[in-house]
Amino acid sequence: MLRGTTPPKPPKRKFNPLHLLFFRIPLVNPDAWLTQHVDKLRWLWTRSFGLLLSSLLAVSVVVGWSERLTWMNIGQQLWHYHGASLLLPFILLCALVVSLHELGHAFTLKHYGGVVPEIGLLLMCLMPGCYTNTTDSYCLVQRRQRALVVGAGLLCQTTIWAIAFGAGN
Numbered sequence: 001m002l003r004g005t006t007p008p009k010p011p012k013r014k015f016n017p018l019h020l021l022f023f024r025i026p027l028v029n030p031d032a033w034l035t036q037h038v039d040k041l042r043w044l045w046t047r048s049f050g051l052l053l054s055s056l057l058a059v060s061v062v063v064g065w066s067e068r069l070t071w072m073n074i075g076q077q078l079w080h081y082h083g084a085s086l087l088l089p090f091i092l093l094c095a096l097v098v099s100l101h102e103l104g105h106a107f108t109l110k111h112y113g114g115v116v117p118e119i120g121l122l123l124m125c126l127m128p129g130c131y132t133n134t135t136d137s138y139c140l141v142q143r144r145q146r147a148l149v150v151g152a153g154l155l156c157q158t159t160i161w162a163i164a165f166g167a168g169n
Helices: 017-021 031-045 047-066 068-111 135-139 143-168
Strands: 022-028 119-124 127-132
Touching: 031 047, 031 068, 047 068, 047 143, 068 127, 068 143, 135 143
Parallel strands: none
Antiparallel strands: 022 119, 119 127
């Protein structure tokens, strides 16, 4: 049902200086690549993996909350000894996490049979970021599937946090 659906192109608008605060730069059409790799990741959407992931996240939140002062102290020591030299690695790490966040949206939509026509860069108030065009998720019949496409990015970021937290302990 969803194969070949493409979102309508927005109408062309006149230039407004406020457009400089928000614009997109499409980079690639990832749909063929996502189709090729989504079958290898179908286990991510199983009930057993969801329960395992929920358990991991719950344990990470409890342990993280109990050790929050230790982690804040470590962060302050890092900043004290390394200062601004941490900014570039931090920015690169954030870019990697945001890219994985966007792939979470894209793979989830692809899992449910949607089309992901573009991934690109986004500049919002002169802050760079990534975006994934998942407008095809509105064609999904089940509300649960649409909610999972929207929430997949946050779930991906939270999972990266839990894994990094576990590796740091």
